Amino acid sequence: MADDLGHRATRHAVVIGGSLAGLLAARVLAEHAERVTVVERDRYPEGPEARPGVPQGRHLHVLITGGQQAFDALLPGFTDELRELGAPKVGMPEDMVQWQSGKWFSRTPATAHYYSGARPQLEWLVRKRVFADPRVELIEGHETVGLTGDSSRVRGVRLRERGAGSEKETRVLEADLVVDASGRSTKAADWLAGIGAEAPHEETIDTGLAYGTRVYRAPAQPLDSDAVGYFIVPDPGQEYGGVVLPVGDGTHLVTLSGLRGNEPPTDEGAFEEYAKRLPHPVISDWLATAEGVSPVYGFRATSNVRRRYDRPGRRPAGFLATGDALCAFNPIYGQGMAVAALSAVALREALADPKRTPTTRRVQGALLDASRQAWDISTGADKKMPGALGDAATPGALDKAVEWYMGRVQQRAAGDPVVGAPFRRALTLTAPLTTLFAPAVAKAVLFGPVPETPAEPPLRRDA
Ligand SMILES: Cc1cc2nc3c(=O)[nH]c(=O)nc-3n(C[C@H](O)[C@H](O)[C@H](O)COP(=O)(O)OP(=O)(O)OC[C@H]3O[C@@H](n4cnc5c(N)ncnc54)[C@H](O)[C@@H]3O)c2cc1C
Structure with missing residues (x-):
């Protein structure tokens, strides 16, 4: 069978992982394949709630402008819907009190905007739109545990019902295209080894940055300020970060961050004490006006990881990686959701290219290109951070x-x-x-x- 992923050559595409990268890839594949199945290990909650497969969903997520444009290109009217649901639109630098590299930004008129609504709400909106398309099916509560086929071509995935125990039989779902969108902790290296193929090299830079996030309720104008939010950006001379932003339901998310060895605590009192390590008391002062209404959620897996499927290796036709499973970033730069959407736009363009056959290698190359700028920004900044580890940290x-x-x-x-x-x-x-x-x-x-x-x-x- 020729390696051609476009031109209606794909009968059945399977997407592993039904979070943002997987859902948006499924949306695009529905235009090219006869049928698309999303395999998700969680059972989705009814509404816009956090779920175990996306633990980062409790943390602050901003949707930057490049991401907004890509979401709108894939799901027309998306950002209007987001705004109608109450996601705050924040103008930069006008609406923020922001400290970076020893300076406070002047609050001049905004030249960029981002949305700061809750991550579960954004995903819920995408879910509703993507599964409204009858060409996209869902198998939820099932985990992908392997691939079928051989090192020259993937023929499907092996699934196991979640919670069924490892002795429970797996079932095979045949496919002529499999897309890995299972996030930064993907098991693709094992799956590829299981069919005799080679895993891609993993480039990494890890600053050891850890997040602590808590939900707060605050008075309408604390600190007699008209700012929408506050952001203290870490840099090589000052490793602590702090952000306060509204999420549109009357609450704010407060995220504090620190590097390896100085991670924010998840104890509630200690969390507010930790805010005093920031180079200015403005966030501590804000916290003093507000009431914490959730536990403190921690998160530590924040390394930049890029899997080099573009480099030579014995890898099968019909297998692609996208989203965090391809390239995951230090979240402090707020890029991952935007890159998931930009990658789906790149997938659409590569599959529809009238001039060149969309082979696995070409399409995978286009997906990598879609993440390149975000990677350069994130790793360029992280290389300079004290204690950064990993092979991509070499100057x-x-x-x-x-x-x-x-x-x-x-x-x-x-x-x-x-x-x-x-x-x-x-x-x-x-x-x-x-x-x-x-x-x-x-x-x-x-x-x-x-x-x-x-x-x-x-x-x-x-x-
Ligand atoms: C703390 C934190 C803060 C962040 N803040 C921002 C931000 O401000 N702005 C921004 O744009 N991005 C941010 N990101 C990045 C963003 O969360 C991700 O880039 C985005 O969710 C897209 O990820 P994904 O769909 O590739 O993977 P994920 O969202 O991680 O989803 C992977 C999915 O695959 C499923 N899955 C995993 N294994 C299997 C399997 N074997 N079989 C079936 N299903 C499986 C999981 O259940 C999950 O649904 C942040 C990330 C973190 C960690």
Whole structure:
């Protein structure tokens, strides 16, 4: 059988994992395959609730502009629905009190926006839209435990009912395309070995960053501020992070973060004490006005991991990886959901390419390309963090020059919109990183003065 994943050559596609990357891939595959089945190990909750297979769902998730555009391209009107459900739209830098690299950002008019609604709500909305398509079926409460076929071609997946015990028989679901969207802890390496194929090399950078998140209820305008949220960004000289953002149901999520050895505690009193380690008391002051209404949830698996399916190896036709299963990021940069959606857009474009046969290798290459900028941003910043481990943390030939230039970008981004606007476009994945080297930006970065920025947190827009 020829290796052609498009042109209606796929009869049955199976997607492993029914979270954002899997659901959006299924949405696209429904346009190309006769039938698509999503296999999800959880049983979905009825409504927009957290579930065990997505433990990060209790933590703060922002949907950046590049992600919004991709969600809208895949599910027209998606961000309107999100807003109608109450997800707050936050303008940057106008609506935030933000500290980064020793400076408070001036609250100049917004040039980028993100949504800060709850992660379970966003996934629930996607679920409803994707499963409304009769070409997409669901097998829930079942775990994929292996592949069938051989190292030249995948023929299906082996499933086991969740909670059935390892002695329970597996069942085979035949497919001519299998997409791994089972997240950062994917077992694809074992599944590939099981059919005599080779696992991809895993590149990693791990700063040991850990999250602690708690839900709070706060008065309408705490601290006499008109800011929507607060963000203290960690950097190589200051490892602690703190974010306060509303999620649209009258509550706020507060996330504190620290590196290996200084992880935030999950004890409620100690959590608020830990906030005092931040370089400014503004988040502690905010916490003093608010009431904690949940336990503190911890999360530690935050390394950047990229699986290099693009490199040579004995791997089967008809097997693709997407989302976190392909490339997972340090979450502090807020990119994973956006990349899941940008990858589904890339999948759609690669499968419909009229000029080139969409072979497994080409389509997998397109999926990797969709994650490249986010990877460069995330690993570029993490390389500089103290104690970063992993093979992708090794300094490259150009790192010193890039670091010098980016240092100057950051000094100016907080107060000069000529630098700040393209900086935010690149970070929110709506413009390439080369935007930061465009003539007008480079002129301001190389020769412009370092602009004045507020000496104290700008609690009000007109401060
Ligand atoms: C703490 C934290 C904060 C984050 N904050 C942000 C943010 O602000 N903005 C942002 O854009 N992104 C953020 N992310 C990233 C984001 O959560 C993910 O990128 C996004 O959920 C897409 O992931 P995914 O669909 O690839 O995998 P996941 O969401 O991890 O889902 C994997 C799915 O596969 C299922 N599964 C696993 N194994 C099997 C199996 N063997 N068989 C069947 N099903 C299986 C699981 O049950 C789950 O449903 C954050 C991540 C973390 C950890």
